[in-house]
Amino acid sequence: xxxxxxxxxxxxxxxxxxxxxxxxxxxxxxxxxxxxxxxxxxxxxxxxxxxxxxxxxxxxxxxxxxxxxxxxxxxxxxxxxxxxxxxxxxxxxxxxxxxxxxxxxxxxxxxxxxxxxxxxxxxxxxxxxxxxxxxxxxxxxxxxxxxxxxxxxxxxxxxxxxxxxxxxxxxxxxxxxxxxxxxxxxxxxxxxxxxxxxxxxxxxxxxxxxxxxxxxxxxxxxxxxxxxxxxxxxxxxxxxxxxxxxxxxxxxxxxxxxxxxxxxxxxxxxxxxxxxxxxxxxxxxxxxxxxxxxx
Amino acid sequence: xxxxxxxxxxxxxxxxxxxxxxxxxxxxxxxxxxxxxxxxxxxxxxxxxxxxxxxxxxxxxxxxxxxxxxxxxxxxxxxxxxxxxxxxxxxxxxxxxxxxxxxxxxxxxxxxxxxxxxxxxxxxxxxxxxxxxxxxxxxxxxxxxxxxxxxxxxxxxxxxxxxxxxxxxxxxxxxxxxxxxxxxxxxxxxxxxxxxxxxxxxxxxxxxxxxxxxxxxxxxxxxxxxxxxxxxxxxxxxxxxxxxxxxxxxxxxxxxxxxxxxxxxxxxxxxxxxxxxxxxxxxxxxxxxxxxxxxxxxxxxxxxxxxxxxxxxxxxx
Numbered sequence: 001x002x003x004x005x006x007x008x009x010x011x012x013x014x015x016x017x018x019x020x021x022x023x024x025x026x027x028x029x030x031x032x033x034x035x036x037x038x039x040x041x042x043x044x045x046x047x048x049x050x051x052x053x054x055x056x057x058x059x060x061x062x063x064x065x066x067x068x069x070x071x072x073x074x075x076x077x078x079x080x081x082x083x084x085x086x087x088x089x090x091x092x093x094x095x096x097x098x099x100x101x102x103x104x105x106x107x108x109x110x111x112x113x114x115x116x117x118x119x120x121x122x123x124x125x126x127x128x129x130x131x132x133x134x135x136x137x138x139x140x141x142x143x144x145x146x147x148x149x150x151x152x153x154x155x156x157x158x159x160x161x162x163x164x165x166x167x168x169x170x171x172x173x174x175x176x177x178x179x180x181x182x183x184x185x186x187x188x189x190x191x192x193x194x195x196x197x198x199x200x201x202x203x204x205x206x207x208x209x210x211x212x213x214x215x216x217x218x219x220x221x222x223x224x225x226x227x228x229x230x231x232x233x234x235x236x237x238x239x240x241x242x243x244x245x246x247x248x249x250x251x252x253x254x255x256x257x258x259x260x261x262x263x264x265x266x267x268x269x270x271x272x273x274x275x276x277x278x279x280x281x282x283x284x285x286x287x288x289x290x291x292x293x294x295x
Numbered sequence: 296x297x298x299x300x301x302x303x304x305x306x307x308x309x310x311x312x313x314x315x316x317x318x319x320x321x322x323x324x325x326x327x328x329x330x331x332x333x334x335x336x337x338x339x340x341x342x343x344x345x346x347x348x349x350x351x352x353x354x355x356x357x358x359x360x361x362x363x364x365x366x367x368x369x370x371x372x373x374x375x376x377x378x379x380x381x382x383x384x385x386x387x388x389x390x391x392x393x394x395x396x397x398x399x400x401x402x403x404x405x406x407x408x409x410x411x412x413x414x415x416x417x418x419x420x421x422x423x424x425x426x427x428x429x430x431x432x433x434x435x436x437x438x439x440x441x442x443x444x445x446x447x448x449x450x451x452x453x454x455x456x457x458x459x460x461x462x463x464x465x466x467x468x469x470x471x472x473x474x475x476x477x478x479x480x481x482x483x484x485x486x487x488x489x490x491x492x493x494x495x496x497x498x499x500x501x502x503x504x505x506x507x508x509x510x511x512x513x514x515x516x517x518x519x520x521x522x523x524x525x526x527x528x529x530x531x532x533x534x535x536x537x538x539x540x541x542x543x544x545x546x547x548x549x550x551x552x553x554x555x556x557x558x559x560x561x562x563x564x565x566x567x568x569x570x571x572x573x574x575x576x577x578x579x580x581x582x583x584x585x586x587x588x589x590x591x592x593x594x595x596x597x598x599x600x601x602x603x604x605x606x607x608x609x610x611x612x
Contacts (some may be wrong), residue, residue, distance in 0.1 A: 127563055136368055137368065138392055138396045138397040144389065145356070146372075147361025147365065149365060150358070150361070150362050151363060151365020152369050154362060154365065155370060156349065181358035182361065184353065282450075284551065
């Protein structure tokens with residue numbers, strides 16, 4: 001397993017400490033700055049690898065940053081600490097966004113990001129928990145992370161343990177039936193410590209979700225499965241922090257985070273072809289310029 | 296009347312359930328996870344004693360295995376108890392990705408495997424499971440032969456810290472495992488010595504192989520019988536020794552011949568010490584209607600079938 005990066009870790013503890021201690025309004029600027037850094041890493045990683053799922057990486061970035069910097073109780077120095085919150089990226093193809101976020105938190109050195117998908121790299125095209133600290137289960141095949149996260153939450157419930165579980169799903173991924181099996185299990189067992197976040201960018205590999213197989217009315221579906229539904233702008237950190245607060249209803253919570261695929265790079269935004277297209281050198285320059293952090 | 300007919304026969308599910316309860320009394324991490332299979336997996340007693348530790352996800356096998364992997368992440372030792380055909384067929388990708396590839400300590404317990412569901416037909420038969428599970432890296436595949444070996448397998452799996460698939464026998468068989476038999480990962484159990492031919496068998500075929508060996512002794516043939524409870528990892532040295540010391544090997548299993556015991560043994564034989572072989576199992580067809588005894592006999596998975604294969608192999612057929 002990759003080692004932690006102490007200087008990054010110190011910075012992560014300071015930044016996330018300020019975010020959690022201060023007023024949420026003051027946290028937003030910090031979170032936006034981290035998100036911009038993470039997005040720039042993603043663009044470089046995918047450009048270097050010549051592979052990746054850039055559209056979904058950019059849509060899910062703010063969700064990941066809000067979770068790791070503002071919500072989750074994790075310790076990058078002790079990634080398997082028993083009392084940690086569990087975070088599962090069910091849409092495992094957005095590994096670049098996860099790796100970039102984890103490296104910024106100090107789970108492993110950011111230099112490692114340069115090896116993304118290179119031969120024998122720990123950073124496979126889909127996350128591997130044996131090699132990468134901060135990964136809880138190996139995802140990549142869709143419809144797997146959510147049942148596993150449900151099992152995590154059930155384990156905590158059986159022990160009366162205080163830690164919580166957050167799982168991030170793609171919207172296209174919801175077409176996998178296994179998710180709805182887990183949705184029924186979580187509500188049946190009243191797993192209020194479980195939060196599912198849907199990266200609702202409305203596009204999947206080949207076309208729009210609604211063209212491919214209709215998901216709407218999505219909120220009604222979750223409500224009818226016994227979940228508390230919170231719908232937010234998935235690029236609004238303040239809204240995300242609020243929506244990611246623990247359930248008070250006794251039900252599991254689903255956050256439908258409305259996002260834009262390719263967010264932050266104008267020519268990629270909401271364009272289906274950027275699901276896994278790789279930017280050329282000129283596009284990389286343009287993208288990095290647009291993603292210049294707000295300071 | 297055959298030897299088998301005179302001996303008492305046992306269903307291993309009771310032994311499985313008793314052993315699981317005994318372990319759960321001493322290790323609170325053990326949980327049972329099922330898919331509306333409390334009755335068919337014989338978990339009524341477990342539920343009575345540990346109601347909170349019996350997780351029932353309903354009829355949803357993908358969720359079943361995924362949830363078990365999550366429970367393992369949370370520090371539990373989940374025993375997933377479900378009919379073998381649905382557990383291994385419906386949830387194969389979860390077995391691969393969430394359990395084996397993710398290296399979670401989940402014990403997958405395939406109930407009523409092989410053709411135990413007899414007349415219910417091929418949807419309910421689990422004869423592909425050994426080929427499927429053996430193809431998954433890092434997954435130990437264990438096929439106990441009788442109640443004693445089932446108990447040993449359950450104890451071993453709870454302590455192994457590894458992903459495993461246990462095929463829990465339902466078809467009634469005589470006890471074949473000696474009281475002092477070791478149960479170690481990747482170790483075979485020698486049951487009878489002999490130097491003409493070796494029969495390697497698993498599960499329901501072990502008692503039938505022993506019966507065949509006894510009959511063949513009457514014909515002046517000396518047959519070695521090996522029980523191979525671990526298909527993965529296989530006891531390769533026992534296979535090589537059999538190939539070297541006897542004139543050929545017959546394998547026998549209640550499974551398709553495409554990728555189970557016979558295929559595993561054959562790949563060791565051809566690469567390390569080629570010798571004549573016969574592979575007994577279900578030969579690439581779906582079974583016709585019939586009860587388990589009928590189907591086993593129909594496919595030659597009987598003492599007669601094993602004896603015939605041994606004679607053929609020696610050119611006495």
